[in-house]
Amino acid sequence: MSQKMVAPAHIPVLVEETVKALAVQPGGRYIDCTLGGGGHAAAILEHSSPGGQLLGIDADPEAIEAAKQSLETYSDSTLLINDNFVNLEAICYKYDFLPVHGILFDLGLSSLQLNGRGRGFSFQHRASLDMRLNPNQELTAADIINTYPETEMAQLIKTYGEESYSRKIARRIVQERPIKTTLELAQIIERVIGKRRGKIHPATKTFQALRIAVNHELEHLELALKQAIKLLGYEGRLVVISYHSLEDRIVKQIMLQESKDCICPPSTPTCVCGHTASLRLINKRVITPSPPEVQINPRSRSARLRAAERVITQDEHYSIVERLCSTSEIKANGNGWRRPTLLKMLRTVFDAA
Ligand SMILES: C[S@@+](CC[C@H](N)C(=O)[O-])C[C@H]1O[C@@H](n2cnc3c(N)ncnc32)[C@H](O)[C@@H]1O
Numbered sequence: 001m002s003q004k005m006v007a008p009a010h011i012p013v014l015v016e017e018t019v020k021a022l023a024v025q026p027g028g029r030y031i032d033c034t035l036g037g038g039g040h041a042a043a044i045l046e047h048s049s050p051g052g053q054l055l056g057i058d059a060d061p062e063a064i065e066a067a068k069q070s071l072e073t074y075s076d077s078t079l080l081i082n083d084n085f086v087n088l089e090a091i092c093y094k095y096d097f098l099p100v101h102g103i104l105f106d107l108g109l110s111s112l113q114l115n116g117r118g119r120g121f122s123f124q125h126r127a128s129l130d131m132r133l134n135p136n137q138e139l140t141a142a143d144i145i146n147t148y149p150e151t152e153m154a155q156l157i158k159t160y161g162e163e164s165y166s167r168k169i170a171r172r173i174v175q176e177r178p179i180k181t182t183l184e185l186a187q188i189i190e191r192v193i194g195k196r197r198g199k200i201h202p203a204t205k206t207f208q209a210l211r212i213a214v215n216h217e218l219e220h221l222e223l224a225l226k227q228a229i230k231l232l233g234y235e236g237r238l239v240v241i242s243y244h245s246l247e248d249r250i251v252k253q254i255m256l257q258e259s260k261d262c263i264c265p266p267s268t269p270t271c272v273c274g275h276t277a278s279l280r281l282i283n284k285r286v287i288t289p290s291p292p293e294v295q296i297n298p299r300s301r302s303a304r305l306r307a308a309e310r311v312i313t314q315d316e317h318y319s320i321v322e323r324l325c326s327t328s329e330i331k332a333n334g335n336g337w338r339r340p341t342l343l344k345m346l347r348t349v350f351d352a353a
Contacts, residue, residue: 010110012039013300014241017287019047021239021307022102027051031092031103031231033085033224034058036110038067044104045074053077055097059084059133059215066112084134086220089227099233107221108243109211111299121211123186123203129179131214141210145185150174160218160246161209165193169206182207208244218246225254229278232310238279239307248286248304255279255308282307 012018018040022030024047032041035056045054056071056078058064064082071078081091085105092098113133114122120130120141129142144153154170157163172192179185186203193202212218228238238255242248257263258279262271287305294301 010037010039010112011297011299012037012043013106013297013303014287014289014293014305015040015043017305018104018106018239018241019043021282021287021305022104022237023235023309024048024052024102028101029053029055029097031055031057031088031097031100031228032106033088033103033228034106035067035080036063036106037112038070040104040106041067041071041078042074044102045071045077049077053097054079055092055095055100056080057083057085057088057091060113061134062116063110063112082134084220085224086216088224089231092231098231100231100236101233102237102239103228103232105221105224105228105240107217107241107247120182121207123182123201123207126181126183129182129185129210131211133215137215139214141214142180144210144213145173146178156213157206157209159209160212161205161207162245163205163209168192212246218250221247222250222254225251229258229310232312234310234312236310236312237282237307238310239305241303241305243302243304248306251306255281255306259308277311279308280311282309 022044024030024044026048027050028048030044030048030052032044032054035041035058038056041054041056045052048054054074054077056064056067058067058080059082061082064080067080068075071080079095079097081095083091092100109121113119115125117125118127118130120127129140129145131141132139144156148156150170150173153173154167157169158166163169169189169192172188173179173185176184176188179188185206186201189203189206195202225238225240232238240251240255242251259277259281261275261277262273263275264271264273283306287307289297289300289303
């Protein structure tokens with residue numbers, strides 16, 4: 001297999017459930033913050049036709065290239081941007097793409113990345129310890145493995161990998177330095193904690209921890225979710241699919257907190273926080289893949305979907321539009337996302353609601 005992204009293709013997870021949770025409607029405007037191979041994006045575009053528009057973001061330039069091809073038939077309705085979703089709000093203002101009807105985060109990695117040799121995400125292929133989603137980032141997994149002090153490394157493996165053997169693993173890593181490849185690292189971990197524990201490879205948690213640290217995944221998720229809420233228009237939907245408990249905890253906490261009118265500690269006799277709900281939870285329980293989906297696509301087994309709807313007044317909605325109109329960054333021409341069209345569409349959609 002070449003260094004580039006090639007088959008096997010990524011199978012999107014919980015597609016029907018995602019389209020339903022986003023309440024995709026014809027003519028709607030959607031953002032896919034984790035474009036990957038474009039599977040969810042294609043489903044959103046199909047259901048938002050005619051007139052739907054999609055802004056797709058991915059930190060990985062190879063994912064953008066892959067999605068450009070898979071979404072070629074929708075090229076008039078899509079705007080694909082290679083950036084980190086931590087810059088979501090700035091991207092939307094830059095391209096006049098707000099408010100929107102729905103925003104999707106399908107977190108983690110695509111099969112294209114996991115199977116792509118040379119990226120260092122998988123302990124099943126020999127590769128240098130890279131793990132950067134965007135090759136322009138500086139920090140790599142090799143930097144962490146070969147330079148971090150033992151205690152800091154143990155802490156990282158424990159916090160981001162929830163690995164109970166973190167100290168033993170960190171000690172052995174430091175002893176065995178320099179470590180150059182994914183397979184070397186996986187073998188070292190296997191020597192420390194033994195063969196497979198159940199179905200999980202012994203290196204799974206350490207690799208997860210490294211990937212999270214290299215890409216600042218949890219910090220970026222929290223910041224991006226807060227921005228996403230502000231970008232949703234009237235009854236806009238936020239849908240997040242996460243694949244491990246650290247991500248899901250952040251999603252759950254933010255959605256829960258934002259669905260409450262008061263977030264004072266329970267011991268406070270009267271509300272002093274002044275917080276008002278900006279979301280309404282759509283599904284009280286997480287949505288998980290059905291057994292047949294897991295059978296067809298075993299990688300879907302850990303997926304957990306949460307969805308919420310923006311609670312917003314008409315005045316708030318129009319003030320977002322007005323803010324957009326007064327933005328000096330609005331470009332008079334280019335890429336079809338022009339202000340007059342946007343305003344006309346927003347008012348039509350909103351007035352019909
Ligand atoms: C599970 S895949 C998405 C697959 C996609 N839904 C599909 O149907 O093909 C996750 C994607 O999110 C991207 N990603 C992860 N973190 C990101 C971030 N902070 N900013 C932008 N993209 C990110 C990854 O590069 C990867 O392509």
